[in-house]
Amino acid sequence: MKKCVKKYAVPLVIVGCIALIYICTLIGITTIPFGEANRVLFQEIFHIGSPENINPGYTAIIWNVRLPRVLLGFLAGGALAVCGAGFQGIFKNPMADPYILGVSSGAALGASIGIVLRFGSSFMGMGGTAVLAFAGAFATILLVYRISRVGRRVPVATLLLSGIAVGQSLSALMSLLMIFNVSSMDQIMFWTMGSFNGTGWDQVLLVLPFVIIGCILMFTAARELDIMLLGEDTATQLGVDTERLKKKVLFTASLITAAVVSVSGIIGFVGLVVPHVVRLFTGPKHRRLMPVALVCGGAFLVLCDTIARSVASQEIPVGIITAAFGGPFFIYLLKKQRRGL
Amino acid sequence: MKDQKKSILSFEDVHTGYGDREIIRGFTAAFDAGEFVGIIGSNGTGKSTLLKCLSGIIPVTGGKITIEGRDNASLTQRERSRKVAVVPQSFAIDYDFLVEDMVMMGRNPYLGYKDRESTEDWKIVDHAMNISDTKKFRGRLFNELSGGEKQRVIIARAIAQQPDILLLDEPTSALDVHHQIEVMEMIETLNREAQMTVVAVLHDLNLAARYCRRLVMLYNGRVVADGTPKEVIVEHNMELLYDMKMLIRQNALFEKPEIVPLRVLDHQPAANPLHVHVICGGAGACKVLDELKSLGHRVTAGVVNQGSDDWLMCKDLGIDRVEVAPFTTIRWEDQKKNLKLMADADVILVADVPFGNGNIENLTGLETLNGALYVHQSVVYNDYTGGGVQRRLDAIAKKHTLHYVSDHDEFLEAVRNLPEKGKLSATSQ
Structure with a gap:
């Protein structure tokens, strides 16, 4: 029985994910008849049926708005969860998440500058705000890494502390920017709470290579991340080049995070909680933890985003939903398991 | 030079430390394949630092470490960990790994x-778990094992590395006696049967002496002694290392030197160094002899039978004594020597010693002495002469003040309150 489950686990999960994406695409604030929605999908994906019979408004909503948005949510959630697992691995710290090194603050500052300067022009399909957010995130990680480096080594404790320090400073700069540009305050606030509002196929195609290549790189570090949990000294003695591993995970995860954040804003909680929840079921081995975290993180964020855009007439930032649902659920699991992380 | 070629692991004038603080200051030693070496030394002398340096966690700041003919600094972590496996001092983890995952x-x-x-890797892991007797809990969580079981799992992991050199950092420090011996025997088997070279940092000198064929003693980051346990575990080395008084005797069972730690060397002598003579000869005076000596008093003793515990103590502490052969009766001639030895004593203690016809002569002539006389009360009860002790003490008491004490601590307290040498006789007159 158990073997059977194991054998069909991968196809089952894939079918499950497709089903989830399909269902969430059908749900939305605008009610579209079931048959119409299906016809749009069949037409667009398989080119079956006659396009004349389809309401162009439905095509626009299903194909150009909802589906890319759901896919982007899945990619972003999965990527953040995998990055969170990686960061928790190298830092050996349950508080670690993809934003711990200040990537989010850097991105937020970049985005604020973009918003304040009204960067409307697009660059390679990205809005100017997104470009600046990505640049801010990447510059931050480089800065934190430079500050923490002592000779050839990057001590984990220094890295964490300088990440927090740099993050706080950048947040302060962002606040200052907001104070002097009160007109842009709403927009900046909304951005920092994270949202997929207004995203489309361009954003999906932009994030996709980062997530695919990044996750493959992260998966190749799985065994060494396991050993890293025993402490750096022991990992060294077991043949892990800890400095190289740290660099690899740090930059890979930060690049993925920067790409995700630049299109979605700061979606909290997914990267922190999903790896913990998954670990409770899979155990600490990253080879199982990371793929499961990818799927669960993706599914979780898709569900949250569906709620965010469907429950009220005004869209709720998805970061609020992730925290509102993820927090209590996590506390419930902690209580139920009655053990530490 | 020939020796160096043969050696599997060699240190040449190695310096290392943390930042500006140099811990290892010129460590030189060469180990041959198949050796079982113990590294001993007190806390903070750099034993663990040496292992860290060897396993590539901290770099050398001077000198060179050579592993199987290759410079340690030129080895990558992967290369090194195929040659050298480390069993660390602590292996607490916050994550729930299975035992077999840990070994893998x-x-x-x-x-x-x-x-x-x-499958080849699994075979090797299987083998490692067989050797370390950990296979029975391969599917359990590592964190649910006991300390001794965890230690064996960590050793299994080291075996799975298939190393030529096994480094152990205080492998027994957290274990009870049963598991200490179990772990040491397992390591000995690995050394003997798998031809693994073993270098172990050990705190427990007795375990080190018992299992290691060679000991390297580290002090202030340098080698101060290197040789067989018999050559290294000698009194002056131990005193240098631990700054304390040690008793070293041959353990008849294992034919290895055995250390009995006595006391930390006391650098604060009594304010009034006196000449104290202790009449003893059983087993009850060991502690008071040691304490008097440590306070800096001039201690003499007699008449003691050779082989008794008090005699052994006098011998180890270098106390002047009048002694007779084991189980012989103390005669007047012996007591005369004893009286001569205590003639200028400021204080005389009749310690907690059972008196019989063989040693009752010890009490003869005490009334002629100048020093203050103290008697442990229990001598009256441990009297195997049929009341002879009380009679003699009463006779002495007629001519000389006798102070009875109920234990040796009371005596030490009395000695502490005595005036300085010279002033004593003046006041008593």
Whole structure:
């Protein structure tokens, strides 16, 4: 029985994910008849049926708005969860998440500058705000890494502390920017709470290579991340080049995070909680933890985003939903398991 | 030079430390394949630092470490961990790994990024768990094992690395006696049967002396002694190392030197160094002899039978004594020597010693002495002469003040309150 489950686990999960994406695409604030929605999908994906019979408004909503948005949510959630697992691995710290090194603050500052300067022009399909957010995130990680480096080594404790320090400073700069540009305050606030509002196929195609290549790189570090949990000294003695591993995970995860954040804003909680929840079921081995975290993180964020855009007439930032649902659920699991992380 | 070629592991004038603080200051030693070496030294002398340096966690700041003919600094972590496996001092983890996962981590040096564990790897892990007797809990969580079981799992992981050199950092420090011996015997078996070279940092000198064929003693980051346990575990080395008084005797069972730690060397002598003579000869005066000596008093003793515990103590502490052969009766001639030895004593103590016809002569002539006389009360009760002790003490008491004490601490307290030498006789007159 158990073997059977194991054998069909991968196809089952894939079918499950497709089903989830399909269902969430059908749900939305605008009610579209079931048959119409299906016809749009069949037409667009398989080119079956006659396009004349389809309401162009439905095509626009299903194909150009909802589906890319759901896919982007899945990619972003999965990527953040995998990055969170990686960061928790190298830092050996349950508080670690993809934003711990200040990537989010850097991105937020970049985005604020973009918003304040009204960067409307697009660059390679990205809005100017997104470009600046990505640049801010990447510059931050480089800065934190430079500050923490002592000779050839990057001590984990220094890295964490300088990440927090740099993050706080950048947040302060962002606040200052907001104070002097009160007109842009709403927009900046909304951005920092994270949202997929207004995203489309361009954003999906932009994030996709980062997530695919990044996750493959992260998966190749799985065994060494396991050993890293025993402490750096022991990992060294077991043949892990800890400095190289740290660099690899740090930059890979930060690049993925920067790409995700630049299109979605700061979606909290997914990267922190999903790896913990998954670990409770899979155990600490990253080879199982990371793929499961990818799927669960993706599914979780898709569900949250569906709620965010469907429950009220005004869209709720998805970061609020992730925290509102993820927090209590996590506390419930902690209580139920009655053990530490 | 010939020796160096043969050696599997050699240190040449190695310096290392943390930042500006140099811990190892010129460590030189060479170890041959198949040796079982113990590194001993007190806390903070750099034993663990040496192992860290050897396993590539901290770099050398001077000198050179050579492993199997290659410079340690030129080895990558992967290369090194195929040659050298380390059993660390602590292995607390916050994550729930299975025992077999932990052992499989020992295969990491042989596996690339894309490699999956092969059946060959599983065979090696299986073998390692067989040797370390850990197979029965392979499917359990590492964190649910006892300290001794965990230690064996960590050793299994080290075996799975298939190293030529096994480094152990105080492998027994957290274990009870049963598991200490179990672990040491397992390491001995690995050394003997798998031809693994073992270098172990050990705190427990007796375990070190018992299992290691060679001991290297580290002090202030340098080697101060290197040789067989018999050559290294000698009194002056131990005193240098631990700054305390040690009793070293041959353990008849294992034919190895055995250390009995006595006391930390006291650098604060009594304010009034006196000449104290202790009449003893059983087993009850060991502690008071040691304490008097440590306070800096001039201690003499007699008449003691050779072989008694008090005699052994006098011998180890270098106390002047009048002694007679084991189980012989103390005669007047012996007591005369004893009286001569205590003639200028400021204080005389009749310690807690049972008196019989063989040693009752010890009490003769005490009334002629100048020093203050103290008697442990129990001598009256441990009297095997049929009341002879009380009669003699009463006779002495007629001519000389006798102070009775109920234990040796009371006596030491009395000695502490005595005036300085010279002033004593003046006041008593």
